[in-house]
Structures are given as structure tokens and as C-alpha cells.
Amino acid sequence: MRSFLILSFSLLYYASPVVAQDCTNPNAAAGAVIYNADHDVFVGCALGLGWVAFHEDTGYVAPPSGPTNCSNIGDTCDDGSIYAGLSPDGNVAMYTTPADAPATYSWNDGTFNYTNLSMADCTNEPPGFAATCQTGEANTAFLVGATGEPDYPFAAAEYCDGLTAHGYSDWYLPAQDELDVLYTNKNTGDLNGTFNETGSFPAGYYWSSSESTDFNGRAQRISDGNYDDMDKNEGLAVRCVRK
Known part of the structure; x- marks a missing residue:
């Protein structure tokens, strides 16, 4: 079972989409979960999206899955790449x-x-x-x-x-x-x-x-x-x- 360090911070920060895998304010790696006491909501560090709140109105869209059926170098994937x-x-x-x-x-x-x-x-x-x-x-x-x-x-x-x-x-x-x-x-x-x-x-x-x-x-x-x-x-x- 995977565990996460849960922290509390006073200001909810929504980062714009970023290239890096890490979130800022506070700094954390993708997959980290923290609790925002001001808004009474858990937020997670999503790859490429920054901090995302765990509720229905986040607008969160999961990043597309990677190309498939191309396990060997030089293979053409299902998506054509x-x-x-x-x-x-x-x-x-x-x-x-x-x-x-x-x-x-x-x-x-x-x-x-x-x-x-x-x-x-x-x-x-x-x-x-x-x-x-x-x-x-x-x-x-x-x-x-x-x-x-x-x-x-x-x-x-x-x-x-x-x-x-x-x-x-x-x-x-x-x-x-x-x-x-x-x-x-x-x-x-x-x-x-x-x-x-x-x-x-x-x-x-x-x-x-x-x-x-x-x-x-x-x-x-x-x-x-x-x-x-x-x-x-x-x-x-x-x-x-x-x-």
C-alpha cells in the first residue's frame, strides 16, 4: 500500500499547466497529496497540471495515456508516432x-x-x-x-x-x-x-x-x-x- 505525506497549508495555489513534473507553492513531486485547511479539500500534484482539488468541479482532465503497442525501439505505435x-x-x-x-x-x-x-x-x-x-x-x-x-x-x-x-x-x-x-x-x-x-x-x-x-x-x-x-x-x- 502506498502512503502519502499529508501536510496543511494556508493558501490554495492553482498552478497553470507546466512542463515540469513538480508542483510549486508548496514544492512537491507528481503524486503528492496535501490538505488545504482554508478550503477543506484535499489537493493532489497532477503531472503537467500542478495542484488539483479532489472534487467534481475541478475541471481536471487526466493526461492522455502514452502510446501503445510499440514496446520496441523503432515500432510504430497505435497513434502513428x-x-x-x-x-x-x-x-x-x-x-x-x-x-x-x-x-x-x-x-x-x-x-x-x-x-x-x-x-x-x-x-x-x-x-x-x-x-x-x-x-x-x-x-x-x-x-x-x-x-x-x-x-x-x-x-x-x-x-x-x-x-x-x-x-x-x-x-x-x-x-x-x-x-x-x-x-x-x-x-x-x-x-x-x-x-x-x-x-x-x-x-x-x-x-x-x-x-x-x-x-x-x-x-x-x-x-x-x-x-x-x-x-x-x-x-x-x-x-x-x-x-
Whole structure:
């Protein structure tokens, strides 16, 4: 039988949907249960929703269940997405679309108004030293929210963030090391043959959401796995992922 630590706090805080698994005010992990004495109600930390009250009028909708019938890397799931492998930031199942984005995208808005973003640079090959080499979901959220930067919008990240496909809308632009998972498994199962390795210049390169310098983002060529710092205004292929 699983037990929960039950606490009391004086102010009910409803968090907006978040990417992280933890709740705030007070801080707790998904699955935690506390008692709100002010409102005489138990609330639970729901994955992706924050604190949710346990009564009929919460508006709570359970997050959709994960893809099914794709237990092996490279399998096509019932929803049409493909099991791509395990993420480098926690060995969580990571899924991708069965095809690239329909066009190439720049990392930034396609201009020379380069931004030195306040995200740690990813400057070495996998496994990258910086967390931003692994955390594509957080990277994408950061880029989508960087509305005040002179080269906003960050087109590749914006595309994945706005994608709704296979019943999900939580797609993101993979970080460098997550993109490397796609390369490592590219010839596995139904992933085989889905990547555009001979497209327009620069042929076969895919954007990651990892920044390397003021002027460059990290990219990988799927044909041979080569990594490179590519100019942010270069149009490259994009493949979105989700966990």
C-alpha cells in the first residue's frame, strides 16, 4: 500500500499547466497529496497540471495515456508516432513523428540579429556537459518564451511547440543529445528510411534546440552522425519529439 505525506497549508495555489513534473507553492513531486485547511479539500500534484482539488468541479482532465503497442525501439505505435528510444535526461521513452517537418526552418527568425541567449551553451559532442545538451523540452519552452529577443521567433522550436499530431500537442525540438538518439536508432524498425538525408543544402542536417554560440545552434547530420555548429539563420530539417 502506498502512503502519502499529508501536510496543511494556508493558501490554495492553482498552478497553470507546466512542463515540469513538480508542483510549486508548496514544492512537491507528481503524486503528492496535501490538505488545504482554508478550503477543506484535499489537493493532489497532477503531472503537467500542478495542484488539483479532489472534487467534481475541478475541471481536471487526466493526461492522455502514452502510446501503445510499440514496446520496441523503432515500432510504430497505435497513434502513428514511432518509439524513438530512451531520452538522455532520465531514460524516458521518447517518441517522434514518422516524417520530417514539411519545410526547412531556421534556428532563429532567419535574420542576422543574433542573440546571446541566457541558456547554457552546448559546445561538445554527446554526451554534452551542459544540461541544455539533453533537455530539449525545457530548451523549447525557453525559446518559445523569449519574445523580447531581436531574432525572435525561434522558428524551429516554434514549429515543434505548435505541432499537434498523433493526438498530442506536447511536441518539442530535441536537444543535441536527444537528436543523437534519433541518429543512433535511425535504421531501427520503422524509423528506417524516414529521415531526409539527401535534402537541400546543407544536406541531411537537423536542428537541435541546443545553442552553442551567439551565432550558432547545434545540428547533426543524420546520414553519418556528424555534429556541427550551424548558422542560426540557416534552413535545416526538423524532426519533433515528445516524451
